[in-house]
Amino acid sequence: MPAPAGPEAGDGRDAAPILPVVEDVARVLAPALAIDVGGSKLAAGIVDGEGRLLVSRRVPTPVTADPAAVWAALETLVGAVRAEYGRPVAGAGVGCGGPMSWPAGEVSPLNLPAWRDFPLRAAVRDLLRAGRTSSRAPSGPVRLHNDAVCVAVGEHWRGAGRGRRDVLGMVVSTGVGGGLVLGDRLIDGASGNAGHIGHVLVQPADQPDSPLCGCGARGCLEAVARGPAVVGWAQRQGWVGEPTGVALAASAAGGNPVARAAFARAGRALGLGIASAVNLCDVSVVAIGGGLVGAGAPLLEPLAAAYAERARLPFSRRAQVVPARLGADAGLVGAAALVLCADRYWTVD
Numbered sequence: 164m165p166a167p168a169g170p171e172a173g174d175g176r177d178a179a180p181i182l183p184v185v186e187d188v189a190r191v192l193a194p195a196l197a198i199d200v201g202g203s204k205l206a207a208g209i210v211d212g213e214g215r216l217l218v219s220r221r222v223p224t225p226v227t228a229d230p231a232a233v234w235a236a237l238e239t240l241v242g243a244v245r246a247e248y249g250r251p252v253a254g255a256g257v258g259c260g261g262p263m264s265w266p267a268g269e270v271s272p273l274n275l276p277a278w279r280d281f282p283l284r285a286a287v288r289d290l291l292r293a294g295r296t297s298s299r300a301p302s303g304p305v306r307l308h309n310d311a312v313c314v315a316v317g318e319h320w321r322g323a324g325r326g327r328r329d330v331l332g333m334v335v336s337t338g339v340g341g342g343l344v345l346g347d348r349l350i351d352g353a354s355g356n357a358g359h360i361g362h363v364l365v366q367p368a369d370q371p372d373s374p375l376c377g378c379g380a381r382g383c384l385e386a387v388a389r390g391p392a393v394v395g396w397a398q399r400q401g402w403v404g405e406p407t408g409v410a411l412a413a414s415a416a417g418g419n420p421v422a423r424a425a426f427a428r429a430g431r432a433l434g435l436g437i438a439s440a441v442n443l444c445d446v447s448v449v450a451i452g453g454g455l456v457g458a459g460a461p462l463l464e465p466l467a468a469a470y471a472e473r474a475r476l477p478f479s480r481r482a483q484v485v486p487a488r489l490g491a492d493a494g495l496v497g498a499a500a501l502v503l504c505a506d507r508y509w510t511v512d
């Protein structure tokens with residue numbers, strides 16, 4: 164019988180080195196660059212292997228139709244963070260608003276109209292290569308995911324879901340998004356959109372007050388519970404005030420019945436959507452972050468009541484719905500985890 168051919172034949176030429184080369188060790192041990200791109204702010208930071216944010220900066224997103232001007236602002240921000248840190252990084256993790264092609268990383272964020280099919284992952288890769296101290300030094304991987312997925316990863320790694328295997332992380336802000344971790348692994352889905360709870364349906368499409376969602380459907384959770392939708396509903400009921408979630412929350416805290424009703428309506432929709440998600444996915448923790456959660460009891464008490472009413476199976480009754488812990492840093496910490504904890508949070512390349 165002839166000897167087997169191919170790389171296993173034992174000539175050694177194709178074998179991996181037993182010890183990684185020194186540059187690779189440095190890369191494994193080094194912190195990662197983290198980037199978070201949103202419609203109102205750009206953030207960048209350096210995150211170490213413990214999930215600590217060593218350096219961070221943020222700037223307002225330029226209001227412009229010029230894609231190059233937005234990129235220039237991000238490039239300047241990243242340059243400032245890297246200069247402040249002053250040492251090599253293991254790679255870069257990027258969170259960005261959707262939609263996007265994933266994992267290719269061409270982004271068209273709803274709240275950032277200057278970028279349509281902008282090749283963000285490739286641009287950050289070029290930036291990291293250009294910033295090397297020598298042309299032989301590795302630049303490390305660049306990985307990109309939806310910003311709400313990054314928040315969910317951050318909360319699972321170092322926040323409210325730490326130590327739990329099955330977690331839904333959510334953001335309730337200008338939009339409603341989320342990410343899903345099952346069995347200690349981030350679940351991507353076919354196109355990187357698994358866990359996107361914002362488009363779970365919470366109202367029948369033919370109900371007269373079912374609002375139209377940005378996705379084109381009626382009755383999505385996002386269409387009811389995103390900040391601008393909550394403020395808009397209050398205004399249509401006669402509420403007057405500065406049209407922001409913060410002002411509406413202050414009004415609700417002061418007892419204004421219309422403001423309270425607006426948050427109660429959003430809270431009930433969230434409770435309903437979360438109950439469906441928990442029944443479907445059997446998570447043990449749901450961590451909710453994002454600016455609108457700052458409204459507190461007027462949002463969270465109706466949410467808890469609606470969840471208790473709708474989640475009746477023993478496993479879904481046991482699931483905990485809790486506030487996220489990492490606050491505004493969650494997106495950066497989660498983006499870095501795409502590089503630093505790739506075994507749990509990155510499945511493609």
Ligand SMILES: [Zn+2]
Nearest residue numbers: 362376378383
């Ligand atoms: Zn929708």
